[in-house]
Amino acid sequence: MEFDFSKIEEEVKKFWDQENVYRVEPDPSLPKYYVLDMFPYPSGAGLHVGHPLGYIASDIYARYKRLKGFNVLHPMGYDSFGLPAEQYAIQTGQHPKITTDKNIETFRAQMDKLGFSFDWSREVRTSDPAFYKWTQWIFIRLFHSWYNCKTDRAEPIESLILEFAQNGNAGVDAVSDQVSTFSAEEWSNFSAKQKSDILLNYRLAYIADSWVNWCPALGTVLANDEVKDGVSERGGYPVERKLMKQWSLRITAYAERLLQGLEKIDWSDSLKESQRNWIGKSEGCSVRFEVNGEGGTPLHRRGDGGEEDTLNVRKPGGYLTGEKSLGSILRDNARENRQAPTEAEEMLWQNIRNRKLEYKFRRQHPVANFIADFVCLQKKLIVELDGNDHKQNKEYDHERTRELERLGYKVIRFWNDEVLKNLSGVLSKIRDELKARPDLLTPDPSPEERGIDPSSPEKLFIEVFTTRPDTIFGATFITLAPEHELVGKITTPEYKKQVDEYVHYAKNRSERDRMADVKKVTGQFSGAYVEHPFSGKPIPVWIGEYVLATYGTGAVMGVPGHDERDHRFASHFGLPIVSILKDVDVTEKSFDDKQGILANSDFLNGLEVKDAISKTIDEIEKKGIGAGKVNYKLRDAIFGRQRYWGEPIPIYYDEASIPNTVEENELPVVLPEVDKYLPTETGEPPLARAKDWKYKGKFDYEHTTMPGWAGSSWYYIRYGDPHNQNEFASQKAINYWQNVDLYVGGDEHATGHLLYVRFWTKFLFDLGLIPFDEPAKKLVNQGKIQGRTLLINEELVQNPRTQEIVYHAFLSDGIKGKVSQYKLDGSFYTRQTQWPIRPPLISYVDKDREILYEENLKKAIEENGDIAFKKESAQKIEWLIESETNKKYIKLSWAPDKMSKRYGNVVNPDDVVTKYGADCFRLYEMFLGPIEQHKPWDTKGIDGCFRFLKKFWRLFNNEEGKWLVNEEEPTKEELKILHRTIKKVGEDIESMSFNTCVSAMMICVNELSQLDCHKRKTLEPMLLLLSPFAPFISEKLWQQLGHKESIVKAKFPQHDESLLVETSFEYPVAVNGKTRVKMNFDLNLSNDQIEKEVNSAEALQKYFEGKTPKKVIVVKGRMINVVV
RNA sequence: GCCCGGGUGGUGGAACUGGUAGACACGCAGGACUUAAAAUCCUGUCGCCCGCAAACGGCGGUGCGGGUUCAAUUCCCGCCCCGGGCACCA
Structure with a gap:
């Protein structure tokens, strides 16, 4: 048979599907092994060659463990709630579910091509109500729990309520925001609302005024880990601090345990270090x-x-x-301002206080992180007075107005003079505004109303x-x-x-x-x-x-x-x-x-x-x-998002505005339909748009949704029992599959997902729902595969005073160093830079040879004008070039860079698979180097892997498609080659050193080819070694060898150490540390005997320079060193 | 600034607890087969020196400078550079 990889892959895929080879069920007679990849977010761009790196590695490991007799759980699913689909929905009006489903389809098709051994019957999606029902259920558990420092774990809130009723809170040692103490009697006299407020200070999921990272462009708050250098991680929009009522999770309760837990898990140092930094003890x-x-x-x-x-x-x-404490600072400040009002402020105040305009106004009242001069909370109307210094603060005031409007406030401004000279006009304007604004029934209580003031x-x-x-x-x-x-x-x-x-x-x-x-x-x-x-x-x-x-x-x-x-x-x-x-x-x-x-x-x-x-x-x-x-630096995790495309928080507010959890038998709270995916006119989150969306027909639901990391904080448990409708997972499944043995994913999740999933795991452990308190025993960070970005070398000669560029040249890569001769004069200075070639210029480059022809650059300038450099300098372009057949060109240099659609350097795995096959793609990605390392994608090397596969194939079938495998007994030499390889590949897979596995197999195939060895007894074990890496071709050849059952169900070969024992060794002999000659000695010889032979060895005499050797060091089976 | 990684040919990378540095692969050069190309196979490929050339030989070489050792890519000290994390975190 001919080596036609696309036909083979097609055929084998069909076979796997028919036989359901990757389906797993708990089997107490077998040891389990759980290999998990980090949940992918199905983005619209699909996979690029960088994504599958980790999936290939984990797949090889999973397949290996299967061959080693483990019952391997290796699932895949989608983290399918998230911002990009929603941003797209906002722009196009298309429901995010439609976009998401479409993207998932693309992802799945791409993954299917790569021969992963996922048990797809276990797929989960976070946006599936059957899944998020249990995310909501866990949230409810968090809400009904508090952290007891005495027992150092989370406990049901009922135990706390009981304690309050019996002894008040003085003896309670909890992680909480509660500052004042109360007696049992006081507790019993508190109103329901007061009790609720106090309990919120203890609950592990709570709503409170918190300083949050508000991202106006995304219209939502972000968790600390979603903010980098003051901008949002997704999209890079500015983020500001803002005081808002927000749902949060009390992760700080777990700070110490999250820190200590790092000691006992096998994760990379850098990742643990990041988490330690983040916790910041x-x-x-x-x-x-x-x-x-x-x-x-x-x-x-x-x-x-x-x-x-x-x-x-x-x-x-x-x-x-x-x-x-910042909250109280604002209040203090407000109080001070109140004591020193301007004349105009005082005048206006006297005329609007005590409901003189029907509605209650407050003065110098904190709103968000500002202090409003006057505010009517019932109407969300703010009146600001500006003095003459206002001009300086124009920008600041503008910002502040915009921000307040976003919160649903209307801001009207008057000059001090206006108030003093035309008070009645000002008052009537305010009256008009009040009339025009809708009534808000439950104004926020002022600080005075909330607190006491002794x-x-x-x-x-x-x-x-x-x-x-x-x-x-x-x-x-x-x-x-x-x-x-x-x-x-x-x-x-x-x-x-x-x-x-x-x-x-x-x-x-x-x-x-x-x-x-x-x-x-x-x-x-x-x-x-x-x-x-x-x-x-x-x-x-x-x-x-x-x-x-x-x-x-x-x-x-x-x-x-x-x-x-x-x-x-x-x-x-x-x-x-x-x-x-x-x-x-x-x-x-x-x-x-x-x-x-x-x-x-x-x-x-x-x-x-x-x-x-x-x-x-x-x-x-x-x-x-x-x-x-x-x-600890660690802060509580903000859990609410002012977004549509996320899990609804299963909370409703009763008549007294007390947050309550939805009855468990009414879960899931299904994400309602809305007309638009935007905030409402009053700045409420999109869910406020949902028509008739009320709990039990009358109570308001919580309108924020959960953040992206909610579902991914526990999904790994669900994979064990993904279709369970009665529990988040059955105890049977949990006890069998336990936690993840090997988790593979990117280190960008170090302080986000990986901290939250550890937090939720510890919480579920505290509640006795799972028997382990860490999600993953071992974690490997796969490096990113970077794109290649071509760089153009540029030199400018510039007049330092006028900044005029008097000379401008593009330099070919090979002659970068030779520019000084082109300097015009000592008073000018030269600047050498490199800049990346991005679209549209990239399309003018000969990408294969990485050169840019002069004519193409000229054309690029003509067609696009100012591409990446100033026109005036473009006109002064001169060239330091290389030329071939009279065609002038610049050889470009390159550097690894992010692989991104924007940069035009994305390599799609589909294209590679079409050209070389999935096996080759898998092999090559592994061959590129250690998985933890970042490395640039370069297709040039892939030929080597392709040749290897062809060579492998030709050990079984010759070029005419003739079957070559025979039943002869292998020679000793052949066995040695085979067993050396079995040993090496087995060990290296265990240590996840896949690149050296591939090398070892290449060496083996080279040697067997050389020996013209086509013996079943050597080739069959080789096939098993190769099968985790190149499953398609292995399965095909396995069938050709006459097996009916899939190679997936076979056993990994065991190497025979006795076959590897050498009887003699060719020692490198060094004199004073310098290797001089090689000498063959029987390994049974004693060191003394070897020493004697070495001392008298003819070939070494000239290195002794007449002196007698002082000492001979013999390292058995390694080398010999003679000290003279 | 602090904390983690890392620095090896033209390129990706290999080297067990210190023991023949550069495996394997790409690229390149030359050759074989072929009308030709593709494919395949063979040879060479760290640098410098000696030399017509080859064998052989000599010297240097794992970011830089020292040290320990019979022996250092590996261990120790001091520096430089690159990547990542944290950052007025008291």
């Missing part, structure tokens, strides 16, 4: 500094009670959300978090974040103006601005002092934007001697810098290392840093001014 200590007035007069706490949280001592496993005189403390408590005697100042809630309270009157200005400045800088110039030192003295808890000395309190409000307590003790940032701050403002380590000078530079002997530190003197840290914590705890404390 730091151990240290909180310290409270008492605030004194200048003259030692204590300042008194004023304002909000219920805010003692900044002073709280950490409960194990707990943490403090910085975002929450103004009991109390001492003020600043609490800091530090990882270096040992440096406490080196603290020469305290710095507060500008947003810190104490800023307004401690600032002394004479510094009020400067502080206000500074805070205003700092607040108006965006995150990105701050990130951009971190080196810039800014700050402001508050006038206040705190008392050093040990020395009693006064320490000034500063405000500086280098302190983050969201980390720790939003305040630091400035230790300029031993913290680089503090040193910069202190040097800039002339604050004292002291060293607390013996013989360490810190005047120029801080000494941040945790080593040395303490000095200038009272009771710490003479101690090592490490001992000093624990000693200090002891003392601090003894004094009751702080405690050892652990901080």
Whole structure:
């Protein structure tokens, strides 16, 4: 038979389908093995050659494990909710389900061509109601759970309610946002709404005002991991911080376990490191500094009670959300503004307060992250007054207006003068607007309505978090974040103006601005002092934007001697810098290392840093001014998305606006149909458009949907029992298949999916629903296959003063280095650059030879004009070229780059398969190098694999299609070749070193061809070795050998070590480390005998240069080294 | 800045716990078969030196500079470069 791969692949595929060879069921008599690929999102672009890399690797491994006698679960499905389909829906009006289904079809067709051994009967799709029913079910479980620090696990909320009813919350040790305590009696007297609000502070799924990453362009919030460098990961749109009511998951409860769990799983170092970074644990200590007035007069706490949280001592496993403290900052600020209204503000206020215009107005009220001058919440109407300085803030105000409008507010503005001169006109305009706006029945309660406002005189403390408590005697100042809630309270009157200005400045800088110039030192003295808890000395309190409000307590003790940032701050403002380590000078530079002997530190003197840290914590705890404390960077995961194409959150709101979960027997909450996939006019998410979509016909459903990572956080469990209608998976399936043995996927999911799936797994484990607490024992990150981007080398000679380009040339790759001779004159400078050739220019390039002909470039310029360089320079083009047959051209260089449709460098696997076959494609992708490594796609090397397959085929069939296999006994040499290969391939598959497997098989086939060996007894085992890599051709040849059952069901050969034993070895003999000659010795000879022979060896005498060898080192079976 | 990876021919890459650096493959050069091409096969291919040439031989060589060792791509110290993660995280 002829080697016609497309016919073979077609035939074999049919055979597999008929025989259902990849179907698996639990079988207690066999050991299981679970190989999983990361869930693909079915994008419209289909697969490119980079995608299947991981699938091929996992498929080889799965097939190998099957041959080794394991019952292998190897499923595939689709993460089919997601933004791109929805963006497309918004543009075209087409339902995302239609697009998604179509894309899935393309994906499936592409995957089918590649010969994967997936059990497709187990396919799941996250957007399938039968699947997301259980995603919703798990959400409900999260909602009805809290994290008990005493037992260090999640528990049903009922146990907490019981505790509240019996003992109040004082004895509860939970990860929560609850700050105030209450007794059992108080609990019983709380209204249903109050109880609900309190429980939300404990639930693992909760709704609360949180600072979120709002992406206006996508119209949704994003999780932290979906934001990179201030822009959205998908699409690259700007993201801003915003305070919103949001569903979140309390992943922070699991911070420590997520960190510890990394120790026991076999994942790559870099991935574990990313997760560790993301969790960001730091151990240290909180310290409270008492605030004194200048003259030692204590300042008194004023304002909000219920805010003692900044002073709280950490409960194990707990943490403090910085975002929450920002909320109170806004409120504080609002309160201050209220006390100093302008004349116009006051006048307007007197005329609209107390429902003078029928509706209740509030002044200086926080809305999102702004403070509105006046707002009517019932009508979502904001009235802003602008002074004369308004012009400077025009842009800012514009932004703010847009943002508020997005939230459904209407903003109207008046000038101060208008109010003063034409009050009645202003009032009637406001009245008109009020009339025109729809009524909102449940206005948000104001902070005053929500909280209590006892103004009991109390001492003020600043609490800091530090990882270096040992440096406490080196603290020469305290710095507060500008947003810190104490800023307004401690600032002394004479510094009020400067502080206000500074805070205003700092607040108006965006995150990105701050990130951009971190080196810039800014700050402001508050006038206040705190008392050093040990020395009693006064320490000034500063405000500086280098302190983050969201980390720790939003305040630091400035230790300029031993913290680089503090040193910069202190040097800039002339604050004292002291060293607390013996013989360490810190005047120029801080000494941040945790080593040395303490000095200038009272009771710490003479101690090592490490001992000093624990000693200090002891003392601090003894004094009751702080405690050892652990901080995590990890934040709770925002779970709601203002999007259509996602799982509905199974929550409805009752008459009292209390969130309740939908009855389990009513799941799934099916995604309703909507007329448009856009937010409503009032800024509600798209689900608000759904007609008559009410729970039990009357209650509002939650309108946000779940994020993309919801379904993928547990899908691997579903594969074990994908069609179960009564449970998320049966206990039988879960107990048999357990967790994933080998998980293959990209490292871009390090801090997203892979953290969330671990979180959900631990949660389900806590509830006793699964018997394991990690999703995957071993995880391999496949590298990306990069595209090739062609680069053009360009040189400019430029006049530095006029910037005029006087000379401009494209350089051929080979003569890049020779440009200096073309410099015109010393006063000009040359610049060499390379830029990528992208569409449309790419179409003018001879891609096979990677050259650009002069005529084509000229044509490109003519047809497209300004392609990638300035016209004027294009006219000055000169050439440093190579030429062949009088045709001028530039040889281009290239570099690996992202494979992307936009860059015109995408290679479609279908094309490769058509040309070389799937087997060859699989083999080549593996042959390219280690799977974890990123590597550029280059079709040039694929011929080698193609030749190998043909050669392999020709061991069975000759060119005329004649069958060559015979039944002769293999020779010893042939057996040795075979068994060496079996050993090598077996070992290398185990260690996932697939490239060397392919090499080993190539060597084997080369050798067998050389020996003209066509013996069944050598070829049949070879076929089994090849079958995980090239399943089609292997199956075909297997059939030709006369087997009726698929090769998939066969057994992997076992190598026979005895056949590999060599009797002698050709030793390289080195003299003084340099290999000189080769000598053959029997492996049974003793080292002494070899030494004797070597010493007298004729061939070596000349290297001894007459000296006698001092020593002979013999490494058995390796080499011999003679020392002279 | 900190933390992880990594740096080997023209290219992708190989080298077990320190033991013949460059396996295997691509590309290139030459040759065989052929009217020719494709396909296939054979030979050579790290650099430099000696040499008409080949065999043979010599020297250097795994980012750079040191060190340990009989022996270093591998271990140690110091640096440079590339990729990735985190980033005023106290």
